[in-house]
Amino acid sequence: MNVVIVALGASFGAFFRNELTQASRKVKIDFPWMTLLINIAGSFILGSVTAKIKDNVLLLFLSTGFCGGFTTFGTFNFELSQLWFQKQYLRCFVYFASSYSLGILGFILGRII
Numbered sequence: 342m343n344v345v346i347v348a349l350g351a352s353f354g355a356f357f358r359n360e361l362t363q364a365s366r367k368v369k370i371d372f373p374w375m376t377l378l379i380n381i382a383g384s385f386i387l388g389s390v391t392a393k394i395k396d397n398v399l400l401l402f403l404s405t406g407f408c409g410g411f412t413t414f415g416t417f418n419f420e421l422s423q424l425w426f427q428k429q430y431l432r433c434f435v436y437f438a439s440s441y442s443l444g445i446l447g448f449i450l451g452r453i454i
Contacts, residue, residue: 346402346406347401348406349406350405350406350409351406351409352410353407353410354407354409355410358412358413371432373417373420373424373436377440377443379412381447383411383412384445384448384451385447385451386407386411386451388449390403390404392453424436
């Protein structure tokens, strides 16, 4: 049953990530802002969910499922490597540093808010 719960949550998370990503492609910005924002928002949601929800089924659905499907480590690494191979080293570093630092901050804020 846990597999179904995680799969349902992940499908909702992936759907919302895709919708946001598609909407962001209408604006030409030479930086992966949407992935950064999605991962920060996902970290915030995960922090909030793990701090406040005690029901195991709902926690599994929202944390492993929704947040796992919503956030994206693979896309982050692809975009990071693209910046590196395009020799955009400063943007690569800013993206790397801001993703991790703001992601951790988002998680912490989610836990305390």
